[in-house]
Amino acid sequence: GAGVSQSPSNKVTEKGKDVELRCDPISGHTALYWYRQSLGQGLEFLIYFQGNSAPDKSGLPSDRFSAERTGGSVSTLTIQRTQQEDSAVYLCASSVDRDNEQFFGPGTRLTVL
Amino acid sequence: GDSVTQMEGPVTLSEEAFLTINCTYTATGYPSLFWYVQYPGEGLQLLLKATKADDKGSNKGFEATYRKETTSFHLEKGSVQVSDSAVYFCALSDRYFNKFYFGSGTKLNVKP
Numbered sequence: 001g002a003g004v005s006q007s008p009s010n011k012v013t014e015k016g017k018d019v020e021l022r023c024d025p026i027s028g029h030t031a032l033y034w035y036r037q038s039l040g041q042g043l044e045f046l047i048y049f050q051g052n053s054a055p056d057k058s059g060l061p062s063d064r065f066s067a068e069r070t071g072g073s074v075s076t077l078t079i080q081r082t083q084q085e086d087s088a089v090y091l092c093a094s095s096v097d098r099d100n101e102q103f104f105g106p107g108t109r110l111t112v113l
Numbered sequence: 114g115d116s117v118t119q120m121e122g123p124v125t126l127s128e129e130a131f132l133t134i135n136c137t138y139t140a141t142g143y144p145s146l147f148w149y150v151q152y153p154g155e156g157l158q159l160l161l162k163a164t165k166a167d168d169k170g171s172n173k174g175f176e177a178t179y180r181k182e183t184t185s186f187h188l189e190k191g192s193v194q195v196s197d198s199a200v201y202f203c204a205l206s207d208r209y210f211n212k213f214y215f216g217s218g219t220k221l222n223v224k225p
Contacts, residue, residue, distance in 0.1 A: 033213060042117075042202065042217035043157075056211055091157070099145050099206060101159040 002026070004105035006092050012111045013082055021077040021108045025094030032075050033095075033102060034067060038088040049075060050098060082112045115140045119203045119216035126193055126223050134188040134219045136177075136203035146170075146179050146186040147204040149215075157202065160188075193223045 005024045013019050025032050034046040049055045049069045060066070064082075069075040079086055089109050093102035120135040138144065148160040148170070161170030166181035175190045186203060203216040 035213075035215070043204075043215035045213045045215070048211055048213065050211070059212060093157075098208065098211070099164060101162070102149075102157075104157040106156055 004092055004094050004103050006090075006105040006108050008108060009106065010109045010111075012113065014113050015084060016081055018078065018080045019082055019110065021079075021090050021092075021110070023075045023077070023092030023094075023105060025073065025075070025092070026103055027073075029094035029096055029103070030072070031095045031098050031100075031102075032069060033093045034075070034077050035091045035093070036061075036088045037091060037107070043091065046077070048098075079110075082110075084112050086110060087112045115144070115205060115207050115212065115214050117203050117205050117214045117216040119201075119219055122200075122218070122220035124219060124221050126221070128195055128223055128225050129192045130223075132188070132190040132193045132197075132221070134201055134203075134221070136186045136188065136216060138184050138186065138203075138205050138214075140184075140205060140207060142207055142209040144208065145206040146177070147206070148175070148177055148186070148188050149202040149204055150199045151202070151218075152199045160201070193221070195223045195225050197221060198223045 007022045030051045032049040035043040064080045067077045089107040091107045092105045095102045145164045147162045149157045150160045161172040163170040163179035169178045200218045200220045205214045
């Protein structure tokens, strides 16, 4: 069975450009999570979607970050006007529900020049 | 706010040694606690979990007990193997605020 997939696997962009990162969760998983992992750091929680409910966006690091989840499935994380400090690996995970095991995707490595 | 603190690595042990990786947390509610592991070149995967106080999670010879009185969830294994070399992350799920917190990770190196 397919796991969580993310695209692109690597993204190099110039400072000030917008980027979109995509996550395809495991089919049937209602919960979807975005995290950021900077070099040598732990995982920083960004946002959590539960089904079709509106997410709590308070974990997003700035208003340049936004995320949406269409039809309760695919999710897109958008970073506008990228900055060098946005360089990190962005991880997506999904789970059957909130208290169950999160299955992680391979991540998107974002480099902002 | 909630947080997770785990011991810094790297931790280097010889094969068959006893392992402890400390993890403490702060939480306003009653969180679920997890240990995730990332083997070299692979993605994060769940190792074990505990959802309430005094629960013990166990898997692959690893154990951790949810201690509310000391707000800890230390990871232990009686006899490590070279194949246990990985980065271990302690994590917390805050059900009330729907937020999730991971520690900074502890790298374990096991030498033959």
